[in-house]
Amino acid sequence: MKDERLWAPWRLAYITGEAEQQQALPEPVAWREDADHDCFLCRAAAKYDDDQVDRQLLVAARGPHALVVLNRYPYNNGHLLIAPLRHVAELGELSRDEHLACTDALVRMTGLLGDRLRAEGFNIGLNLGRVAGAGVPGHLHWHLVPRWPGDNSFMPVVADTRIIPQSLDALWELLVDAQRA
Numbered sequence: 767m768k769d770e771r772l773w774a775p776w777r778l779a780y781i782t783g784e785a786e787q788q789q790a791l792p793e794p795v796a797w798r799e800d801a802d803h804d805c806f807l808c809r810a811a812a813k814y815d816d817d818q819v820d821r822q823l824l825v826a827a828r829g830p831h832a833l834v835v836l837n838r839y840p841y842n843n844g845h846l847l848i849a850p851l852r853h854v855a856e857l858g859e860l861s862r863d864e865h866l867a868c869t870d871a872l873v874r875m876t877g878l879l880g881d882r883l884r885a886e887g888f889n890i891g892l893n894l895g896r897v898a899g900a901g902v903p904g905h906l907h908w909h910l911v912p913r914w915p916g917d918n919s920f921m922p923v924v925a926d927t928r929i930i931p932q933s934l935d936a937l938w939e940l941l942v943d944a945q946r947a
Contacts, residue, residue, distance in 0.1 A: 885912030
């Protein structure tokens with residue numbers, strides 16, 4: 767089998783733990799009252815003077831109770847995170863409005879990704895707690911992963927190559943523009 771290589775320099779910051787240090791972000795005008803200032807989802811939920819911050823933070827949509835963020839380290843093209851604005855760790859802690867807003871965002875984004883990226887299926891998952899795989903155990907969020915025939919699932923297969931064909935910036939533009947239409 768031929769050794770295949772793909773150059774992905776943006777992964778090094780993730781591997782070394784320098785991912786957040788590399789991105790200089792403005793300080794929010796206002797943090798949410800319940801925010802954890804070290805949580806990237808809380809940072810995305812904060813208020814800013816500059817409209818371009820959503821692009822930097824990869825926020826594709828926000829409402830009064832939930833937001834949609836592009837996964838900076840996606841399993842597949844179009845991988846999104848749907849989260850309540852409030853820093854909350856357990857499903858039972860969500861208000862009815864938060865739960866409904868997150869579910870509505872999942873439905874809306876599933877339709878949008880199906881239409882714009884021609885995804886033929888989706889994995890939707892929620893990891894509750896560190897032992898369940900939650901990378902951000904204090905701020906629950908759903909993963910929405912678009913799927914296509916032959917994409918080898920979202921779990922890596924030894925010796926195979928996965929290609930994510932779209933930049934995060936291009937995906938952000940597609941999702942934001944589609945919501946304006």
